[in-house]
Amino acid sequence: MGRAFVYVILGGGVAAGYAALEFTRKGVSPGELCIISEEPVAPYERPALSKGFLLPESPARLPSFHTCVGANEERLTPKWYKEHGIELVLGTRVKSVDVRRKKLLTATGETISYKILLIATGARALKLEEFGVDGSEAENVCYLRDLADANGLVNVMQSCSSGNAVVIGGGYIGMECAASLAINKINVTLVFPEVHCMARLFTPKIASYYEEYYQSKGVKFVKGTVLTSFEFDSSGKVMAVNLRDGSQLPADLVVVGIGIRPNTSLFEGQLTLEKGGIKVNGKMQTSNDSVYAVGDVAAFPVKLFGETRRLEHVDSARKSAKHAVAAIMEPKKSGEFDYLPFFYSRVFGLSWQFYGDNVGEAVHFGDYSSGTFGAYWISKGHLVGSFLEGGTKEEYEAIAKATSLKPPVEDLAELGQQGLNFALTISKKPQPALPIEVSRSTSGLVLEKPVYAWHAAAGLVLTASIAGFAYWYGRRRRRW
Numbered sequence: 516m517g518r519a520f521v522y523v524i525l526g527g528g529v530a531a532g533y534a535a536l537e538f539t540r541k542g543v544s545p546g547e548l549c550i551i552s553e554e555p556v557a558p559y560e561r562p563a564l565s566k567g568f569l570l571p572e573s574p575a576r577l578p579s580f581h582t583c584v585g586a587n588e589e590r591l592t593p594k595w596y597k598e599h600g601i602e603l604v605l606g607t608r609v610k611s612v613d614v615r616r617k618k619l620l621t622a623t624g625e626t627i628s629y630k631i632l633l634i635a636t637g638a639r640a641l642k643l644e645e646f647g648v649d650g651s652e653a654e655n656v657c658y659l660r661d662l663a664d665a666n667g668l669v670n671v672m673q674s675c676s677s678g679n680a681v682v683i684g685g686g687y688i689g690m691e692c693a694a695s696l697a698i699n700k701i702n703v704t705l706v707f708p709e710v711h712c713m714a715r716l717f718t719p720k721i722a723s724y725y726e727e728y729y730q731s732k733g734v735k736f737v738k739g740t741v742l743t744s745f746e747f748d749s750s751g752k753v754m755a756v757n758l759r760d761g762s763q764l765p766a767d768l769v770v771v772g773i774g775i776r777p778n779t780s781l782f783e784g785q786l787t788l789e790k791g792g793i794k795v796n797g798k799m800q801t802s803n804d805s806v807y808a809v810g811d812v813a814a815f816p817v818k819l820f821g822e823t824r825r826l827e828h829v830d831s832a833r834k835s836a837k838h839a840v841a842a843i844m845e846p847k848k849s850g851e852f853d854y855l856p857f858f859y860s861r862v863f864g865l866s867w868q869f870y871g872d873n874v875g876e877a878v879h880f881g882d883y884s885s886g887t888f889g890a891y892w893i894s895k896g897h898l899v900g901s902f903l904e905g906g907t908k909e910e911y912e913a914i915a916k917a918t919s920l921k922p923p924v925e926d927l928a929e930l931g932q933q934g935l936n937f938a939l940t941i942s943k944k945p946q947p948a949l950p951i952e953v954s955r956s957t958s959g960l961v962l963e964k965p966v967y968a969w970h971a972a973a974g975l976v977l978t979a980s981i982a983g984f985a986y987w988y989g990r991r992r993r994r995w
């Protein structure tokens with residue numbers, strides 16, 4: 516016994532929501548599309564969980580942040596899916612998939628068959644136990660990947676007002692959570708093994724600016740060491756963390772942000788994997804013609820870099836989903852996915868954006884004391900990445916456009932002196948139409964209020980933070 520659909524989306528996160536909207540725009544008929552998700556709620560804007568959701572006052576709560584409000588599109592409530600004849604199978608884990616026979620088996624024992632499958636299973640948070648540290652089941656140790664985690668974090672946060680929090684990991688989840696906890700008047704210590712925060716994106720100079728800013732908000736940094744064990748009270752709650760450098764920090768709350776792992780296990784041995792994800796072509800199609808993959812789980816060709824990458828950020832999830840649906844519904848009209856990697860952050864009144872790749876030599880520009888500054892990355896004589904803090908809309912658009920054009924750069928000192936003018940000049944020169952939606956990329960998430968938001972670097976940075984963590988523990992290194 517089972518149901519059959521023309522299109523099945525496996526996973527009900529960000530990419531699933533944007534794919535559903537695109538399916539309706541491309542004319543899917545009622546009854547043709549089904550979304551199966553382990554989460555009990557319709558797709559929502561996951562980045563809200565570490566931002567608006569954690570605000571001490573007027574926090575964001577569903578249904579306000581269902582997709583696709585983050586891109587200023589329609590908000591798809593459960594009613595919307597019903598009205599469009601889209602079947603939402605929620606709170607249901609898919610436990611196996613047979614791509615040859617085009618069938619899925621759910622944990623409730625139902626078989627669902629499809630003609631086309633869109634994999635949008637995202638990723639899961641890595642657990643401390645995977646690196647040999649026990650105790651993350653304690654009620655005051657929190658991870659942050661889904662709504663249940665976010666509710667748990669809010670509960671613990673509320674129970675330890677003015678208490679001590681230890682945040683493990685200096686990547687974007689750690690940085691976002693540290694900011695949110697500080698805003699909630701909790702004493703925060705951020706612990707990470709690298710020499711500075713956001714180590715895979717920030718240069719030491721950029722990092723020191725943000726670390727000083729965080730410190731001015733009361734956040735303490737303990738660098739170059741790692742968590743080795745917890746101390747528990749008689750009720751099993753963590754009351755302190757032990758670090759490898761021999762120190763101990765009191766803790767009423769521990770937040771762990773040590774990276775993620777893409778949810779590929781259902782497809783191992785059935786589809787080609789690469790870079791820890793499911794390999795797709797420029798149409799987001801996997802090694803099986805009837806199966807597409809999008810979002811955090813997909814490893815796709817990034818034309819700009821000339822190589823396959825797996826990115827872990829929301830803009831990529833939204834746009835890859837849209838592209839896959841266009842390729843499914845209008846195969847003759849759709850070209851290759853052409854994407855400029857982009858991430859951004861706003862926290863404590865600060866705001867930065869990054870485009871492209873942070874490889875090669877970094878050239879800093881601007882006045883770091885004025886609050887408007889940045890860096891370009893030059894590789895093989897071309898500009899390949901741009902970072903800007905405190906820019907205007909026009910300036911952010913200029914660095915995005917300049918990065919997408921990969922202009923040649925000969926004199927690095929001269930580039931540093933020109934600073935933003937370099938991107939502004941390049942971007943004003945008449946150019947052939949850009950293949951990417953630069954202006955769309957610069958739009959923020961509606962729910963991510965500027966003061967609290969830390970739309971930081973998923974993609975490269977998060978991928979890198981996983982590697983960093985593996986190195987950090989040096990115990991059970993894995994490749995993904």
Ligand SMILES: Cc1cc2nc3c(=O)[nH]c(=O)nc-3n(C[C@H](O)[C@H](O)[C@H](O)COP(=O)(O)OP(=O)(O)OC[C@H]3O[C@@H](n4cnc5c(N)ncnc54)[C@H](O)[C@@H]3O)c2cc1C
Nearest residue numbers: 526528529530553561562609636637810811827828829970
């Ligand atoms: C707290 C937080 C803050 C973030 N902030 C930012 C930010 O500011 N900027 C940014 O660019 N990115 C941010 N990200 C990353 C961004 O949210 C992800 O890149 C994006 O959610 C990826 O979308 P996705 O659809 O691929 O995966 P997800 O949104 O993770 O969705 C995957 C879905 O698949 C379901 N699923 C998985 N396996 C199964 C199964 N076997 N059966 C049924 N269902 C299954 C999951 O339950 C989930 O619903 C943040 C992430 C988190 C966790």
